[in-house]
Amino acid sequence: xxxxxxxxxxxxxxxxxxxxxxxxxxxxxxxxxxxxxxxxxxxxxxxxxxxxxxxxxxxxxxxxxxxxxxxxxxxxxxxxxxxxxxxxxxxxxxxxxxxxxxxxxxxxxxxxxxxxxxxxxxxxxxxxxxxxxxxxxxxxxxxxxxxxxxxxxxxxxxxxxxxxxxxxxxxxxxxxxxxxxxxxxxxxxxxxxxxxxxxxxxxxxxxxxxxxxxxxxxxxxxxxxxxxxxxxxxxxxxxxxxxxxxxxxxxxxxxxxxxxxxxxxxxxxxxxxxxxxxxxxxxxxxxxxxxxxxxxxxxxxxxxxxxxxx
Amino acid sequence: xxxxxxxxxxxxxxxxxxxxxxxxxxxxxxxxxxxxxxxxxxxxxxxxxxxxxxxxxxxxxxxxxxxxxxxxxxxxxxxxxxxxxxxxxxxxxxxxxxxxxxxxxxxxxxxxxxxxxxxxxxxxxxxxxxxxxxxxxxxxxxxxxxxxxxxxxxxxxxxxxxxxxxxxxxxxxxxx
Numbered sequence: 202x203x204x205x206x207x208x209x210x211x212x213x214x215x216x217x218x219x220x221x222x223x224x225x226x227x228x229x230x231x232x233x234x235x236x237x238x239x240x241x242x243x244x245x246x247x248x249x250x251x252x253x254x255x256x257x258x259x260x261x262x263x264x265x266x267x268x269x270x271x272x273x274x275x276x277x278x279x280x281x282x283x284x285x286x287x288x289x290x291x292x293x294x295x296x297x298x299x300x301x302x303x304x305x306x307x308x309x310x311x312x313x314x315x316x317x318x319x320x321x322x323x324x325x326x327x328x329x330x331x332x333x334x335x336x337x338x339x340x341x342x343x344x345x346x347x348x349x350x351x352x353x354x355x356x357x358x359x360x361x362x363x364x365x366x367x368x369x370x371x372x373x374x375x376x377x378x379x380x381x382x383x384x385x386x387x388x389x390x391x392x393x394x395x396x397x398x399x400x401x402x403x404x405x406x407x408x409x410x411x412x413x414x415x416x417x418x419x420x421x422x423x424x425x426x427x428x429x430x431x432x433x434x435x436x437x438x439x440x441x442x443x444x445x446x447x448x449x450x451x452x453x454x455x456x457x458x459x460x461x462x463x464x465x466x467x468x469x470x471x472x473x474x475x476x477x478x479x480x481x482x483x484x485x486x487x488x489x490x491x492x493x494x495x496x497x498x499x500x501x502x503x504x505x506x507x508x509x510x511x
Numbered sequence: 512x513x514x515x516x517x518x519x520x521x522x523x524x525x526x527x528x529x530x531x532x533x534x535x536x537x538x539x540x541x542x543x544x545x546x547x548x549x550x551x552x553x554x555x556x557x558x559x560x561x562x563x564x565x566x567x568x569x570x571x572x573x574x575x576x577x578x579x580x581x582x583x584x585x586x587x588x589x590x591x592x593x594x595x596x597x598x599x600x601x602x603x604x605x606x607x608x609x610x611x612x613x614x615x616x617x618x619x620x621x622x623x624x625x626x627x628x629x630x631x632x633x634x635x636x637x638x639x640x641x642x643x644x645x646x647x648x649x650x651x652x653x654x655x656x657x658x659x660x661x662x663x664x665x666x667x668x669x670x671x672x673x674x675x676x677x678x679x680x681x682x683x684x685x686x687x
Contacts, residue, residue, distance in 0.1 A: 241575035
């Protein structure tokens with residue numbers, strides 16, 4: 202297959218064939234994680250900068266591991282103590298990084314469209330979106346797709362139920378796009394105050410009652426609840442959220458037998474999910490973490506190698 | 512080379528491997544993805560026929576170790592690496608279809624060393640077509656074929672190509 206992408210801003214520009222090709226590559230990358238020496242020289246000499254304007258541990262560490270396992274040189278440029286505090290614009294930072302010779306920039310930023318903006322401003326560096334505001338988090342979606350695809354064999358006609366704060370969730374948006382591309386049906390549930398107004402444009406169905414929503418679901422996906430949302434008055438209390446939408450054993454029983462339970466992490470126990478479910482046999486939460494490294498390795502390998510693309 | 516000639520060459524290679532390694536003691540056959548894998552499987556069969564002994568075998572993908580990854584237009588497809596036993600202190604026999612520049616073998620050696628510390632590594636190829644760019648020399652050769660640089664040697668195996676044969680074509684012809 203001729204791989205045409207050099208950057209990843211969101212999954213809406215990726216075909217099903219392209220996603221599947223990446224998944225196949227990720228499978229072989231995952232094998233590397235079990236070896237005594239996990240490093241391969243594929244990206245030797247490439248410089249990757251992780252540019253994080255928002256705090257993130259798992260996405261950053263996951264990208265960093267993927268970069269290091271492929272032998273790229275890694276620089277972590279985090280906002281605290283860097284020049285953005287001194288007022289440097291994203292554009293100037295971008296040009297600075299490019300002048301330093303960055304082959305790729307992984308960006309996490311609070312503003313919607315920041316990754317696309319960065320890609321526009323950079324002439325030679327590839328850009329990977331590590332999450333831009335409430336817009337997209339495509340590598341999270343890819344690792345979720347990979348985890349479910351590996352466990353279930355395929356995603357055609359599978360039902361995925363996403364529960365939680367849909368409105369503020371870039372994870373939900375990218376997953377809706379990605380899982381639909383792979384042939385799955387997506388149902389949403391959660392407090393009606395946390396629904397985006399443009400729900401229909403994603404082709405997803407909303408069901409207020411979580412027990413109805415998870416009926417026969419093959420994947421139950423729980424979004425992280427940010428505690429700040431409670432202060433904004435969008436839902437009454439964390440306890441009440443747990444009682445209504447939290448994934449306990451009763452709710453999981455309503456889904457398909459052996460349904461996968463997924464969560465992007467970090468988990469708030471007894472808010473989105475009960476410990477017995479999070480640590481239970483159906484939980485794929487730790488598998489997701491492992492998939493993250495493999496999928497990001499495959500992404501970097503496909504996009505950064507080779508000459509003359511885009 | 513037709514199917515019969517290929518079988519004869521492989522059988523002879525199996526005997527040579529046994530002879531050099533005292534009956535295949537402590538040996539491990541490792542086929543390089545993709546054609547080398549099938550050739551290694553055949554060698555394993557012939558060794559079993561001859562000595563009624565099972566030599567373990569595995570497969571090695573060297574894609575991530577290539578030295579030309581940044582030069583190629585498209586990223587080559589990854590295949591799996593699966594070696595069922597620990598290679599440390601074993602005599603590893605690398606099996607490939609064609610040796611040309613020697614760069615694949617170099618990559619395979621690096622990949623192998625990341626998996627353990629074999630006591631020795633030997634190289635078995637079906638075709639040696641010359642034009643080495645690195646100081647690498649095979650231990651077992653099915654056939655040496657003088658070629659020119661604008662020719663392509665293609666080994667076809669039944670398992671992947673539906674036919675057993677070795678053909679030499681002009682590069683242009685190959686592109687089509």
